[in-house]
Amino acid sequence: xxxxxVVVIGxxxxxxxxxxxxxxxxRKSEPEARLVAVTFWxxxxxxxxxxxxxxxxxxxxxxxxxxxxxxxxxxVVLDFTAEVASWSPEEFVDRxxxxxxxxxxxxxxxxxxxxxxxxxxxxxxxxxxxxxxVDAVPLFSDGAQPSSxxxxxxxxxxxxxxxxxxxxxxxxxxxxxxxxxxxxxREMGFPTANIxxxxxxxxxxxxVYAGWVTRLDDPGAPRWPAAISVGTNxxxxxxxRRVEAYVLDRDDLELYGVEIAIDFYAxxxxxxxYRGMEALIEQMHADVEQVRHLLHAV
Numbered sequence: 001x002x003x004x005x006v007v008v009i010g011x012x013x014x015x016x017x018x019x020x021x022x023x024x025x026x027r028k029s030e031p032e033a034r035l036v037a038v039t040f041w042x043x044x045x046x047x048x049x050x051x052x053x054x055x056x057x058x059x060x061x062x063x064x065x066x067x068x069x070x071x072x073x074x075x076v077v078l079d080f081t082a083e084v085a086s087w088s089p090e091e092f093v094d095r096x097x098x099x100x101x102x103x104x105x106x107x108x109x110x111x112x113x114x115x116x117x118x119x120x121x122x123x124x125x126x127x128x129x130x131x132x133x134v135d136a137v138p139l140f141s142d143g144a145q146p147s148s149x150x151x152x153x154x155x156x157x158x159x160x161x162x163x164x165x166x167x168x169x170x171x172x173x174x175x176x177x178x179x180x181x182x183x184x185x186r187e188m189g190f191p192t193a194n195i196x197x198x199x200x201x202x203x204x205x206x207x208v209y210a211g212w213v214t215r216l217d218d219p220g221a222p223r224w225p226a227a228i229s230v231g232t233n234x235x236x237x238x239x240x241r242r243v244e245a246y247v248l249d250r251d252d253l254e255l256y257g258v259e260i261a262i263d264f265y266a267x268x269x270x271x272x273x274y275r276g277m278e279a280l281i282e283q284m285h286a287d288v289e290q291v292r293h294l295l296h297a298v
Contacts, residue, residue: 003033003034003101004030004033004034004101004102004103005033005034005035005036005074005100005101005102005103006026006027006029006030006033006034006035006036006102006103006104006105006106007026007036007037007038007097007100007102007104007105007106008022008023008026008035008036008037008038008072008105008106008107009037009038009039009105009106009107009111009113010022010037010038010039010107010108010111011039011040011043011044011149012037012039012063012066012067013043013054013056013057013058013063013149014056014057014058014063014066014149014152014168015058015063015066015067015070015168016147016148016149016152016167016168016169016170017140017147017167017168017169018139018140018147018148019070020070020169021140021147022106022108022137022140023035023037023067023070023071023072024070024071025106025135025137026104026106026135027071029104029106029135030103030104033103033104034073034074035071035072035073035074036072036073036074036075036076036100036102037067037072037074037075037076038076038078038096038097038100039063039067039075039076039077039078040077040078040080041060041077041078041079041080042080042200043056043080044080044085046080046200047080047081047082047084047085048085053200054149054150054153054202055153055200055201055202055203056200056201056202057149057152057153057156057168057172057201057202058173058201059175059198059201060077062173062175063075064077066170076096076100078096085115086115087114087115088114088115088118089113089114089115089118089119089123089124089127090114090127091114092113092114092119093124093127093128097128097132098131102128102131102132103132103133104132104133104134104135105124105128105132105133105134105135106134106135106137107121107124107134107135107136107137108136108137108138108139109121109136109137109138109139110139111124111136121134121136147167147168148167151167152164152167152168153202155167156172156202156203156204156205157202157204157205158205159204159205159207159209159267159270160267161204161209161264161265161266161267162266164264171211171212171263171264171265172204172263172264173261173262173263173264174195174197174201174203174243174261174262174264175195175216175259175260175261175262176195176196176197176198176243176259176260176262177195177257177258177259177260178193178194178195178255178256178257178258178259178260179194179195179196179256180194180256181194181242181244190227190246190284190288191246191251191253192229192244192245192246193213193244193245193246193247193253193255193260194242194243194244194245195242195243195260195262196242196243197241197242197243203230203241203243204230204264204267205230205267205270206230206231206232206241206270206271207229207230207231207267207268207269207270207271208227208228208229208230208267208268208269208270208271208287209227209228209229209230209264209265209266209267209268210225210226210227210228210265210266210268210290210291210294210295211225211226211228211245211262211263211264211265211266211295212224212225212226212262212263212265212295213226213245213247213260213261213262213263214260214261214263215255215258215259215260216258216259216260216261217258217259223263224247224248224250225247225248225291225292225295226245226246226247226248226262226291227245227246227248227268227284227287227288227291228243228244228245228246228262228264229242229243229244229245229246229271230242230243230271231271232271243262245260245262246284246288248288248291248292265294265295265298266294268287268290268291268294269287
């Protein structure tokens with residue numbers, strides 16, 4: 001039989017500093033218990049109100065990785081379907097929580113569960129009376145605003161990567177398999193590794209960024225400094241949104257078909273439509289030097 005647990009419930013999108021604070025609080029409250037994170041995939045809004053579903057800050061695999069890094073002993077992923085959305089609060093407790101043998105359940109004060117969000121922390125405490133206690137915790141704040149996935153999405157949409165780091169305590173990461181692009185970068189002396197943004201996942205505002213590239217098929221792979229472009233290549237009248245990363249001073253990398261991580265540190269500028277390739281190449285040289293300077297001190 002599993003030992004008793006302290007359970008933290010949430011979407012944990014991006015596993016930002018507010019989430020980590022909640023997990024740390026739960027660990028301190030029951031240091032002898034297993035720390036279990038219960039999360040949902042896909043996002044409940046994509047089932048209940050698909051037109052209002054947010055673009056997510058990371059994939060499920062990345063969420064699991066970040067939760068384990070934050071000290072969770074076990075991640076329980078509830079496959080959120082229309083049937084799950086129809087469960088009463090009592091069914092949710094019986095089917096999801098009781099099998100985990102919780103001694104304590106920790107949630108945000110705005111936590112709702114069950115059909116039409118009928119359950120709240122007070123009802124959860126009532127359902128667990130004599131079996132487990134419930135802690136409803138206020139949203140963590142940086143002193144001005146609560147830390148939330150919504151605020152991080154907003155900062156990301158404005159290209160404010162400094163604010164993203166403040167709210168999440170980490171750089172924003174995108175992952176994907178490198179695909180072949182138009183190879184214009186190689187012609188200009190800046191070969192890029194291109195990934196296609198995944199449906200339903202957030203992407204930074206169009207522009208040029210400083211960051212890093214890491215190949216994910218090798219646990220010992222280095223983190224390479226990179227100049228990153230997000231957008232449609234307006235100089236060439238492109239229409240498809242792409243994420244392209246040029247690894248500084250490297251033209252020997254063979255990354256087609258390799259899964260990579262692109263970490264965004266800072267935005268240099270927005271996208272501009274230049275008058276011809278020569279003007280673009282001149283700007284790219286300037287961008288690379290700015291990236292080199294920015295990342296040298298990091």
